[in-house]
Amino acid sequence: MALRFFNTYSRELEEFHPLDPEGKIVKMYTCGPTVYSRAHIGNFRAYVFEDLLQRHLEARGFAVHRVMNLTDVDDKTIRGSRAGNLPLQEFTAPFKEAFYQDLETLQIEMAGAFPAATEERYIAAMIAMISTLIERELAYQADDKSVYYRINRFPKYGQLAHFDLAELRPTGRVKSDEYDKEHVGDFALWKAWAEEDGDVGWKSPWGRGRPGWHIECSAMAMSLLGEQLDIHCGGVDNIFPHHEAEIAQSEGCSGKAPFVRYWLHCAHLLVEGQKMSKSLGNFHTLPDLLAKGYSGREVRYSLLRVHYRAPLNFTWDGLEEARQSLARLDEWLRRLWEAARAGNLQAHQAKTIADDGFAAALDDDLNISAALGHLFEQIRESNRELDTGIDSARALSWLEWWGRINSVLALEATETKPNEQIVRMAEERARARGTRDWKKSDELRDALNALGWDVRDTKDGQLVTPRVRA
Template identity: 55%
Template sequence: MYFYNTLTRKVEYFSPQKVVRIYTCGPTVYNHAHIGNFRTYVFEDLLHRYLETRNHQVLRVMNLTDVDDKTIQGALRAGISLSDYTAPYKKSFFNDMKALRLRSATHYPAATDPENIAAMIAIIDHLLSRGHAYQAEDHSIYFRISSFKSYGSLARVNFEAQRSSARIRSDEYTKEEIADFALWKAWNQADGAVYWESPWGKGRPGWHLECSAMAMRLLGDQIDIHCGGIDNIFPHHEAEIAQCECVSGKKFVRLWMHAAHLMVEGTKMAKSAGNFYTVGDLLEQGWSGREIRYALLSVHYRTPLNFTMEGLEAARQSLHRLDEWIRRLHDITRDHSSSPGCLETLGPISLNDFFSALDHDLNISAALAVLFEVIRHSHRLLNEDALSIAEVVALLAWWRKVNSILALEPDLLDEEIPEEIKKLALLREKARASKNWNQSDLLRQAIEKQGWSVQDTKSEQKIIRKIAPSSRSNDHEVNIEKFNRTHS
């Protein structure tokens, strides 16, 4: 498999061990995560699922940043404790994850977990003793970037060259150098009751340190893949490298992968622009989590994604086409029990192409193209009666494997038709038999009012659940406890 490595700015061959260790930067729970955040999480989900179908075991950590300036301010404004303030946003995050069918990470450590705070303090202690950190006049502890020569290599920023010009403003800070970043922020009155005791006085961890500590504690000194949004390259990931490598003396990450940004209707998503969406907003508008997932998934992760209502509509129609295909295959195999034949090609299409497309830096567009070619070609063959039951069964088996990566299986296929609808349909059948078209049309309206639709085919009436995403918001419920366990 090949992946683009941000560190080298090249697509590289990547040969993972049986177990792949991945660290993914999670949300800061000061608010509901927005679809820009979820664009990155959907990409990480794709990576996770892809690796699993390639027979790797994925050990993935996603952190929850539940202490920082914004969460503290929010808690203070609301007059509640920090944990009371962040709890509903944590819950909201997991609900949204469920709605978008995101695979769970192995661990969801929170920055404020005692074991993580302890790990951070240990790292600072280590860095201080090695001269990589210092305590400034404001009592905060800073990382000394001049002590780590390769600082800037991920973002390709040359700090040696910038140093002289940066000095002009450095008197505004108590830091030795303007680019030095905080490891431990000394407590001040604005922090209220939020602080932890440390050998250097009351305070709280710096954001960059959280990730280093949690990554090393749960995944070890060296991890295989580290993901995040492109805006985390600098300074966040640069700082993580500095912290981890100064502690362990080893290369921290083998492969850095970053998702490009999401824009809305062609411009940057911002609350002030009125184009700021959360998953919850979109669900309320009647879009399903599955549709949102498709819209976020179908654009290659390194391409800036322009999120639009038109795009969501296209996602809805594409999924509908997929649903019809699956429905047709199911209808054919329903009454037959046939062992799945092995199907390698369908006409000119090699079924394995779906997976090999993803081998090349998760080329989802090429993979989806294979899927839709298979859909079109199998319809063509079925129209000509040129597919055996065994082949259809094999196609469904192929789809299941494809779906283990895409997670786009329709969820309404096997919904029972209610007795009442069946009765109405029976009446309509009679009306049609006696050519009572008026009565027939009235009955159709009645059926449609209840969320079902009737289609006349050669032999019979077909009763199908109408697409009504707004009534499906029950896939938005999730048991937080299950996810919130950060294990030991």
């Protein structure tokens, strides 16, 4: 089956072909976090989805050029820096650092670039874009000194979200006392400096101020990837107004359409059936979950296992299920390695297992559930083979097959070695077993369990494995 994705713009599944004439390079832009607090797992649902997309494209032979922006200037970052009595950069720096750490914990591939809105070259790019938009009468400076996009001059405005502008209803979420605008829907490209901005501001042809949120993505995407992109992702809440505005700005400047060929948006995450919020106490960050004893890959699996366009209900039961599923995967790999090492690895030529069911499922708009279903069917199949005994070449073939899948899933445990204390306890238990001292043997097993190690007895002696692996 051909690779296809659901494009928000057309609301249809479309076959994927990148703009690159050789069909190899994929230009992908992903909206990143606003660095005013630690990102929460809802944010990471989107980033894990984007990671799955990138890894699958790479598995299919594409070279993905991905950019993820960091929004480091907006109302919230300014408010935070003033509350903390810190310069803006010093306020946002730790959150940027924490974000990179979280990406690593979740095994999310690093983007090729993480541009930040306050970098001089992007401020300059934004100012240049706004100037062009004003020249083309797509933007104007209002009496309040801010510069706004004139949405009535861009007929396509509203097409991504499929909104009829005449029927929009104010939600009161944003202050609507902006009487200076020609149309209530006009959005800010450049925000004139205000008292509460403190020392945050840049010089511009329109006076001191700061960029609007939407223009930064247009400027950074076009600076780093060119005037037209293949894929642009984000959460569904970004469809309107953010991505709609990006189209208006980018196409308004370049004159080239479409700015983005495939728009992919992921649904929201709920926690125990409810919207995440600080007042409900269900607002989780990655460090919160790690502190509760869950590993990065358990969280990754939990966020990954539901199709990106379906709402994901994040629950403790779900995390527990992820843990069990991964434990089964770990045990399967351990058995395969054991079988593989039993033979002469050099002497055998592992035969490639041609099965492509996993990737084929992902070709269909990243159908991860079908893909995982296929993986577990194959795990059962190969476990049966292991039960009846397989040669090392066959075991290696399965490992090679898994390697292809893991390049996309990134769920394999990193090896954990028992420390000295664990080794000593295990040796003591082995001696106790030698004298059939079951009581002592069981006590030591309980103690090892308590320290996070599983102990089991096999024909070839006991086996000690870490229970929860990062």
